[in-house]
Amino acid sequence: MSHFPLEGLLVVDLTQIYNGPYCTYLLALNGATVIKIEPPGGESLRRRGVVGGAGLPFAMLNGAKKSLALDLKSEEGRKAFLELIGKADVLVENFSPGTMDRLGLGYDRLKALNPRLIYAASSGFGSTGPYKKYPAMDLTVQAISGVMETTGFADRPPVKAGPALCDFFAGIHLHSAVMTALFDREKTGTARRVEVAMQDAVYASLSSSLGLWWGGHGGKDAPPRTGNRHAGMAEAPYNVYPASDGWVAIICVGEVHWQRLSTLMGKPELQEDARFGDLAARVAHIDEVDAIVGEWTRTRTKQEIFAALMEAGVPGAPVRNLDEVVHDENMHARGALQHQDHPEYGEIIVQQSPMRFDGLTPMTIPPSRRLGEDTYEVLGAMTSLSQDEIAVILGRAEGAKGGTSNAKV
Template identity: 35%
Template sequence: MPGNLSHIKVLDLSRVFAGPWAAQMLADLGAEVIKVEHVKGGDDVRRMGVPHLGPDGQPTGETSSFMAMNRGKKSIAIDMGTPEGQELILRLIDSADVLIENFKVGNLARFGLDYQSVAARNPRLIYCSITGFGQTGPLSPLPGYDPIFQAMSGLLSMTGIPDGKPGAGPALVGYSISDITAGLYAVVAILAALNHRDTQSGEGQFIDIALLDTQIHAASHMAMNYLSSGKLPRRNGTASQITCPWQSFDCADRPIMIAVGNDTQFRRFTELLGRPELADDPRFVTNLERVRNADTLVPILAECLKRDTADNWYAALEKVGVPSGPLNTFEDVFEHPQVQHRGLLQTVEHSKVGTVRVVANPIRFSATETGAKLPPPVFAEHTDEVLTDMLGLSADEIGALRRKGAVR
């Protein structure tokens, strides 16, 4: 069964996280994705993360981060610094629907691979550029990585331990949230541009995605707290700043996360705790009042929850319809019945290391497939295949390019 994008060809010139994540999403949706890597070592992310271990427990030469961002692609290694390499990329662009790149602003113009140059050859091309600060503005020439954008976007002003408590200070979100967020915005933009091309204009266009922009926009509901009230969000540990109770609580054995989303749920929660009078207390009747008086309410709830174990509270809360959940490690995550039922752990056969477990794409369609058709590629694994099948080059021609260092 073909994917929704099985008619789309993507040229992935990007590296590290945001761009490769976007290209992998398109591959999961059925697109044919050609990953163009530098002849000297390939994508930097091949050297990031932890070593991927084989069945014997020994490093395989692959890394966790590359495996996470690049399934479903074919890898071809080209030196775009050579005239021959530039010509190969241009010929690949001629038949592509989408190009994704995350070079510093202006860099690809040196190789004749900027949007203006390639659009003249392929006016239907959707050209998506993902950079730290975008194509314009005083910081546009600068590089950047995820923690820079977590800091600059205001995210770190909201995450971490509150002032005045032990360990107070900001805490980095535990994954590269700015990259993943930018990659998802890029996918949305690419799909919108493809729809516009195919239903309205017949022409492609340039897409400018900035990690700083997308991370700020992703935090819009918290930014609106400030824009609406003039009051800055604060670091609040696991607790919400707009809903209460909505945080982790210590039970007799370990913590549990509880999220009471409305006043009716709060009443059921207090009845379960044996403190029904709290739901009628003027300080706690509405969510706005509970947030305003959280310093008084939360210690009362916390004392009640210490009486029993997390599993017992979880089962009791489920029965009365109050959302709660365990604070899982990834070991717990992949053992959870719900996660297993949804098939979020997928296996693919890797040409070098055998069976590889990956986190499956979570999108489910009723009529089309989603998911990797190919494993994360070995460096330059498909150079000969792509140059032969897509460009019609002979073995002798590929050999000559390889001797010149134009391909790997």
Template identity: 35%
Template sequence: MNTEASVAQDDQATGALAGIRVLELGTLIAGPYCGRLLGDMGADVIKIEAPDRPDPLRDWGQGGQKLFWRVHARNKRCVSLDLRTDAGREILLELARTADIVVESFRPGTLERWGIGYDVLSEINPRLILVRVSGYGQTGPYSARPGYASVAEGISGLRHLNGFPGEAPPRIALSLGDSLGGMFAFQGALAALYARERTGRGQVVDAALSEASLAIQESTVPDYQKAGHVRQASGTRLDRVAPSNIYKSKDGLWVIIAANQDTLWMRLAAAMGRPELGTDPRYADHNARGDRQDELDEMIAEWAGQYTADDLVAILNEHQVVNGPVNTVAEVMVDPQFNARGMFVDHDDPSLRPGDDGYDPEPVTGVGVIPKLSDTAGGVRFGGASRPGTHTDEVLEEVLGYDTETLVRLRDAGTIA
């Protein structure tokens, strides 16, 4: 914690990062997702938006409901501050003196053009950690390019691995590259906090969406470097990892069955009423099953199709075979395991009151906080504020000691909103 000025945002601040102050700059998903993860673990996250250009994520959602923002901006206090003005930059630097981490997701060079690069930030606060999230990183021939998740997934080779052989590589219906970039940025922020305990100094964390998408690709690089093997899309299964696929039940539902270890294969063979297959040399080890992957899939599909999904899952569980349904979000939300673990939590909007436009008495439900810590658990203290600048006065009064006269002057000048 930056002991010079960091304070808990309220008396109920909890979590492993309680007392850590974060300034979040930037918009949309990757950088703000890092900020969300820090806030989930108890950090006081102050999100700074331009008065005339708030985060576009505020308008994202389905059916006219702008709910993407509500769960992505949870645990963040929203401040409207124009960083393109001298006064706005001075306020940011004042806030940076009190902060532990700044998270930014602008195109590389933007902070430097505004005169608030890490050279300036670290001079006023040597303990400050700057987390930079971008498409390609802060250096290299592509660094100045704008970067989105879809392109990061493509250039990293991740998109090539998705879909079915010979077909156009689809994307998952999520901004996966953004989420991966945000998660690696969060990991870097935690590592830098730990290093600061030893060195007493902050540093720059440089997280790229393209590199995050590359980093999760298991052994694809050494497979190519040593064996010349280019992993291809493999549809609903992994090539030569067998049996592990989805199989349709009698009632038309898909069930995942994963028995690609020797012991699991023997259990599945017993569940199918054919225990002799478990020790049959044609299927007894990993390579043998990989050689006969299509044959195994046909065999298991024929067996699975005799049972309803519920009966199939019951048989597999009885024999301790790894299995599970392919759920929609509607099914996920009633799943007893997720509910027993508290994975659905309410997100109240602190900026709206009865009578306000957009007020909804029913709270928004979102996904809970993971991982779960036994002693310093994080949580959702409040959902994202629907109104930009909800906490501007609160933050500037509490953190910087501004009085009403100063706030009025800054608001009249358009520096804050």
């Protein structure tokens, strides 16, 4: 029977919303035992479930984890937490810097308790520097990091990216930091604190826009937004073009792609036209390039264009809506998306880890747990708390929820 790479690794998870939970979700899908600890009322993302389908993201990011409800300000909650830390390999948190210290549960105390603990933290701007006390969410980091200023069209206001890029970029980097620290611990025996700032994590994604700025084509007063064109204005064609039933994205990375596209459009003579003879010339005449390509695409359907591009070996894709994306045949065929019968949300579709390991079949993802569902089981098995102390913890969770706990004493 195959074993997942992180089996035997114990992770204590204090994360919330998107950033930290995605990091610990990736750890869980690779076999780590992840104990998600939430306050008795539940973390913020879980509470969003009262608004329409807003509960789905929680289910998408917290499957394959155990759920504990602990009040870390209470004596019993802190005792339980510290006993779990004594056994843990990794702690992950994405509170504002200083929060854990104010709880009396900062890095120095936890390291003294467990010298082999990898302490992983993520926040908007990091624990050092002049921004360290600033509150941060994906929207505000998109604004301050340059993402919004480089998204949209030059003659219109800046626009946020649709996906929560800063949160998830940070979560991916946090996962990488944890794995790097674990590797270092195995080699040297030294366990470290690692951190990832959302602002730091997103900077490299501005590469194309920074190329345009650095190359002197703009300057600080030039509008950097290029719409659907290349952010560095260094590729043509590179745009989203109209189809008879929507839109299609097309890019020619090399000369061979332009040759194939011009032939596909029935205009091989463009290859001999000095205006389009090489990349620099096409960028200089980018409006004409886009007009020619758009004239060809607008009379055809998205699927017709896509099929023709794939046959010709030209990079392109239809612009799909979310319903089409959720039912993408390639992602389902690869197991990247899985149907899941969730006890709270019914039939949903959740994402598998993008990582694949030769000879290892990705796990069938267990649904996210109800708040505190594993509190009794985990504390009974992994701590020295008495039945009475566990009962107090469960009582606080029930009181905060205004209902009855799913865990039983």
